[in-house]
Amino acid sequence: MVATVSSGYQEGLEQLAREYEALVPGVRVKIQIMPVNGYETWLRTQIPAGGANAPDLFNANYAWGLYERGLMVNLSPYLAAHNPHTGLPWIRTLNAQFLERFKTGGDVSFIPLDFIEIGFYYNADLFLRMGLREPKTWEEMLATAARIQQAGIIPFAVPGNADSYWSGTVGWIARFFSDAYTRPWVPLVMARPGDWNYDAKRNGHFHLDLKDPYNDAYVVLNTERILAAVRDRVIGVNNGRFAEAYTRIRQFARYWQRGFDGASSQTAYNLFLTGRAAILLETSALISQLLRDMADLPARYRFRWSIFPVPPMTMSAYHIPPFRGVGGPGTVFGVVKKDPAQVRLVVDFLMFLTTPRAARILVDQAYRHHKPLNGPMLIPGAKLPEELAHYFRPFQNRGFEKLSFRGLLDEQQSIWEWTVWAQRYMEDLISLPEFLRRYERTLLQAVPRIIAMQHLDMNPRTKDLQP
Amino acid sequence: MIFNYTPAAIGLYRGFTRWEIGEAPHWIGLGNFIAMAHDDFLRISIGNQVLLLLANIFKTLTMPLLVAELLMSLRSRRWQQFLRTAFIVPMVVPAMVTTLLWAFIYDGSVGLLNEALQSLGMGGFTRSWLGDARTALPAIAFVGFPWCGGLALLIYLAGLTGLSADVWDSGALDGATGWRRVLYLDLPLLRPQVRLLVTLTVIGTLQDFGSILILTGGGPGLATHVPALHMYFQAFRFGHMGYAAAIGFSLFVVIFTLAFLNQRWGRREAL
Numbered sequence: 001m002v003a004t005v006s007s008g009y010q011e012g013l014e015q016l017a018r019e020y021e022a023l024v025p026g027v028r029v030k031i032q033i034m035p036v037n038g039y040e041t042w043l044r045t046q047i048p049a050g051g052a053n054a055p056d057l058f059n060a061n062y063a064w065g066l067y068e069r070g071l072m073v074n075l076s077p078y079l080a081a082h083n084p085h086t087g088l089p090w091i092r093t094l095n096a097q098f099l100e101r102f103k104t105g106g107d108v109s110f111i112p113l114d115f116i117e118i119g120f121y122y123n124a125d126l127f128l129r130m131g132l133r134e135p136k137t138w139e140e141m142l143a144t145a146a147r148i149q150q151a152g153i154i155p156f157a158v159p160g161n162a163d164s165y166w167s168g169t170v171g172w173i174a175r176f177f178s179d180a181y182t183r184p185w186v187p188l189v190m191a192r193p194g195d196w197n198y199d200a201k202r203n204g205h206f207h208l209d210l211k212d213p214y215n216d217a218y219v220v221l222n223t224e225r226i227l228a229a230v231r232d233r234v235i236g237v238n239n240g241r242f243a244e245a246y247t248r249i250r251q252f253a254r255y256w257q258r259g260f261d262g263a264s265s266q267t268a269y270n271l272f273l274t275g276r277a278a279i280l281l282e283t284s285a286l287i288s289q290l291l292r293d294m295a296d297l298p299a300r301y302r303f304r305w306s307i308f309p310v311p312p313m314t315m316s317a318y319h320i321p322p323f324r325g326v327g328g329p330g331t332v333f334g335v336v337k338k339d340p341a342q343v344r345l346v347v348d349f350l351m352f353l354t355t356p357r358a359a360r361i362l363v364d365q366a367y368r369h370h371k372p373l374n375g376p377m378l379i380p381g382a383k384l385p386e387e388l389a390h391y392f393r394p395f396q397n398r399g400f401e402k403l404s405f406r407g408l409l410d411e412q413q414s415i416w417e418w419t420v421w422a423q424r425y426m427e428d429l430i431s432l433p434e435f436l437r438r439y440e441r442t443l444l445q446a447v448p449r450i451i452a453m454q455h456l457d458m459n460p461r462t463k464d465l466q467p
Numbered sequence: 468m469i470f471n472y473t474p475a476a477i478g479l480y481r482g483f484t485r486w487e488i489g490e491a492p493h494w495i496g497l498g499n500f501i502a503m504a505h506d507d508f509l510r511i512s513i514g515n516q517v518l519l520l521l522a523n524i525f526k527t528l529t530m531p532l533l534v535a536e537l538l539m540s541l542r543s544r545r546w547q548q549f550l551r552t553a554f555i556v557p558m559v560v561p562a563m564v565t566t567l568l569w570a571f572i573y574d575g576s577v578g579l580l581n582e583a584l585q586s587l588g589m590g591g592f593t594r595s596w597l598g599d600a601r602t603a604l605p606a607i608a609f610v611g612f613p614w615c616g617g618l619a620l621l622i623y624l625a626g627l628t629g630l631s632a633d634v635w636d637s638g639a640l641d642g643a644t645g646w647r648r649v650l651y652l653d654l655p656l657l658r659p660q661v662r663l664l665v666t667l668t669v670i671g672t673l674q675d676f677g678s679i680l681i682l683t684g685g686g687p688g689l690a691t692h693v694p695a696l697h698m699y700f701q702a703f704r705f706g707h708m709g710y711a712a713a714i715g716f717s718l719f720v721v722i723f724t725l726a727f728l729n730q731r732w733g734r735r736e737a738l
Contacts, residue, residue: 041703048489065706069489157576160598162684259575261687262598267576413705420508424688429600453487453706 002333002349003032003043003055008288008371009113009331012362013353020352029349036062047071047336056346060110060334064410067109068454073335073343074107083351085358090351095378100218101400102329105463106197111354112329113362116374117395118172120310121272121280121290125303126153134306138248138313138323145255148278157268157277158253160260160426165419168265169281171406173252174422175326176310177245179401183210183321185235186403191222196463198222210321213399221402223409223450224460230408231447237405238440241318243432246425248313253426261427275303281310283327287391288372307394324399330374356381407446411453414446475719482716486709488702499713509714512685512692515604516673519693522608523672527664530614532657535623536649551624558617566678569610573597573682597683600690607682607691619664626660627653666726673722694718 002013010033017029032055034042043063046054048071066072079099083090091099098112120141127133130151135141145155164170187208191198202218209215229235257263257271269286271277273293280286294302312322333353335346352358359382366373367385376384376392384392407415418439425435450456456464482499484492503509534554541547572579575595584593596606630653638644638652654661676695679685685692685700694714702711 044488044703044706066489069487071489160595162686165686166684257576259581259593259595259598261575262595262603262683263574263576264570267574271576413700413707416700416704417508419686420688423686424600427598427600427687429688 002029002057003034004059004331007033007059007331008366008373009362010371011369012358012365015361015365016353016358020349023352024345024348027345027349039063050338054336054338056336056338056342057333057350058336059331061329061332065412065453067104067107067334071337072109073337073347074109075111075335075347076108078347078351079108083355084348085352085355090354093355093379093381095380097217098329098378100202103220105223106220110329110332110334111350112378113331113333113354113359114329114374114377115327116330117284117325117327117398118176118281118310119284119307119394121282121286121305121307123272123275123278123303124306126275126278134308135311137311139315141311142252142255145279149255154257154271154277155255155279156252156257157271157280158256158260159263159265159268160256160423161262161264162419162423164263164265165422166415169268170422170426171415171419172281172326173249174406174418175401175404176323177249178242178405179326179403180313180320180323181241181245181318182235182403182405183216184208185229186216186219186221188234189221189226189229189403190216191220191225191460195222195225195460210319213322213324213397216402217399219402222460223454224456224458224464226403226409227447227450227456228458228460230443236440236443238436242405242436242439244317246432246435250426250432261423273297275301284375284392284395285330285372287388288366288370291387291391292370307391309394309398322398324401325395326401326404327375327395328400329378354379405443408443409446409450411446411450413449414442417442417445478712479716481709482713484709484712486707486712488706488708492709495709499710500717502710503713503717506697508689508692509694509697511689512694512697515689515691516693518604519608520669520672523668524665526608526611526614527616527619527668528661531616531619532623534615535620535627536653538624539627551620554615554620555617562678563681565611566681570597570682573606597691598687600687603683603687603690607679610678610682618667622660622664623657626657630656662729662732666729669725669729670722673718 002017004013007013010031013031017031020029021027040062043055043058043066047058047063047066048069060066060072067074079091079094080089082088083093086093094111098115099108102110102112122134126148130147132144132147135144148155158164159169165174187206190203190206192203193200197220199220202220206216206219226235253260257268257277260268268277268280269282272280273290290305294305310323310325313320333350335343335350337343338346356379359377359379363373363377363382363384365371367388373384373388375395376389383389407413407418421430421435421438421442424430425432430438451458454464481492483494483496485495485498486492538547538551538554541550573596575581575593575598578596580596581593584590594602596602634652634656635643635648638648643651674695676693676699679691679693679696680699683691685696695718698711698714698718701707701714
């Protein structure tokens with residue numbers, strides 16, 4: 001069974017499943033498209049329970065931590081293997097950089113099909129009417145927002161409900177800010193000679209260069225060093241860096257719509273689509289939907305729109321580098337641990353699914369059926385239609401976050417606690433020092449939980465991952 | 468027995484274990500219950516729950532009873548039947564639809580309530596009803612206004628219909644008419660119905676977190692966080708199944724105790 005969320009690839013996946021069934025007699029591939037709501041819960045209950053109800057192959061971008069719990073297959077040993085569907089080593093038809101970048105404890109735990117990224121969508125007609133241009137700096141963006149606000153229009157439509165903090169817009173904002181403010185800490189927590197995951201090629205010659213967004217892209221971090229640094233308060237959030245970061249986020253929030261707290265992403269989108277808000281921070285996955293919705297609007301309500309990347313901040317006491325992307329792999333397939341014969345079969349199907357030909361089918365079918373695409377494909381040889389490729393361009397070449405803090409190491413309880421404190425801070429119910437103090441406490445309390453969850457011995461020289 | 472009691476018994480046992488999702492449970496005795504005593508988030512959620520419970524009991528005891536009394540006082544049987552049906556029919560609307568409707572009503576940016584206030588020249592009162600920590604919990608308590616639940620109405624109507632006309636006639640001779648009749652005759656005689664509804668409200672309120680999950684996710688901050696939602700988060704978001712089982716068992720004990728006390732209170736009153 002292949003399970004994924006309400007996917008733009010549904011038609012393509014169905015076609016490829018039928019082709020695979022014809023290719024390998026006796027195999028039946030069931031594609032299960034799930035709604036986003038409840039998908040994570042479903043994964044987190046079905047996969048540990050095992051059995052026939054657990055998927056064999058699934059979109060793992062909604063339930064991180066399953067590999068660390070020993071429930072997913074390590075795909076690293078298969079990468080160099082011959083892919084019978086291309087006649088080439090499997091790695092040759094995958095994006096090796098992404099695989100390296102998003103390894104879990106040194107292992108490849110999933111295969112990404114595409115990537116997703118965030119950017120500011122703006123009403124280009126409104127900008128033209130007001131004589132505004134795409135801002136090149138964060139400060140210019142806020143000045144632009146002030147002018148829009150003075151004209152009686154909402155500058156930014158931002159959802160502010162709990163989901164937005166947890167896994168949406170406000171969470172992304174916190175992530176790209178914290179990435180920028182914590183980049184100097186990367187050398188403190190990267191793997192060092194003697195560490196089990198030290199890679200001399202990647203870490204040996206690393207020198208921090210804040211001007212290069214890809215400078216630390218391949219540096220291997222060591223989880224135990226991160227946890228030890230937080231535990232020993234070598235790094236943390238109750239300091240001047242995070243005070244400045246969250247002060248800036250609060251300043252930014254002055255230009256969000258009134259009543260953003262509690263607003264859903266649908267509300268924010270509606271504000272933008274109806275022209276009540278000028279700018280919307282969203283993922284690249286919105287492009288297809290916006291094209292479709294704009295075409296559906298009566299002509300007098302349509303407007304031209306464009307996208308600009310998150311601009312760099314130029315005024316800071318900390319020499320902050322340009323903001324990087326908070327996206328990453330969009331649709332990612334992981335294999336659930338089952339009996340070895342089943343795993344071999346599932347990996348073979350995954351190889352079939354990640355050939356350039358299969359990727360072209362997925363894109364073509366999605367485009368033909370007006371289904372949304374996350375972003376550019378990560379399978380070499382699969383190109384997007386020009387219309388989509390044009391809109392996807394601003395999302396590229398910005399690098400990706402490395403050591404972002406929104407909770408600790410994606411541990412869900414710490415993210416939720418951060419959500420609680422951040423909402424209270426943004427609502428003025430607690431002061432900035434109080435927020436940072438509580439946030440720091442959340443991180444410290446998360447350390448032993450993560451140690452227990454990942455069965456770590458806190459010796460960076462030993463690999464403690466579950467078998 | 469198998470489908471109701473076996474999972475409950477397993478849940479009780481797991482409440483005494485350290486059981487992380489995907490791992491085998493390990494017996495830790497009262498460890499989870501001791502952790503609950505130190506869980507600040509749980510403590511705050513209990514405070515919210517008490518307020519919501521009181522609000523729900525108030526809602527159950529007032530509007531449905533008032534409507535039932537008004538329906539009973541109608542002289543026209545046809546109108547009585549028509550209005551009774553009209554009040555009962557909305558019961559077929561799924562609770563989820565009602566919740567989503569209220570989410571739209573309360574929306575801070577495009578919501579019906581704020582639009583109505585704007586159009587009435589009361590723009591100063593508009594706010595993000597579910598996004599403001601000061602109004603989120605009252606807003607959730609207000610959901611379902613005018614709170615004339617079909618089930619409660621049916622139970623009150625059944626109770627009132629079952630009252631002997633002789634009681635009202637003799638009460639009328641003593642001057643118990645109108646509101647005096649409701650206060651001094653109907654309410655005391657409807658005690659079994661009130662008791663049942665309070666029990667059902669306690670069970671329903673303490674178990675329900677779905678509407679809160681959809682409306683606010685327990686936020687902003689912890690403003691609408693309740694113990695059942697805490698249990699759900701612990702189990703399915705954080706993977707702490709053993710701790711969630713302990714919260715679930717504690718909820719069962721609280722619900723059982725409140726229901727038991729309510730029944731005991733009713734029996735004493737009856738003696």
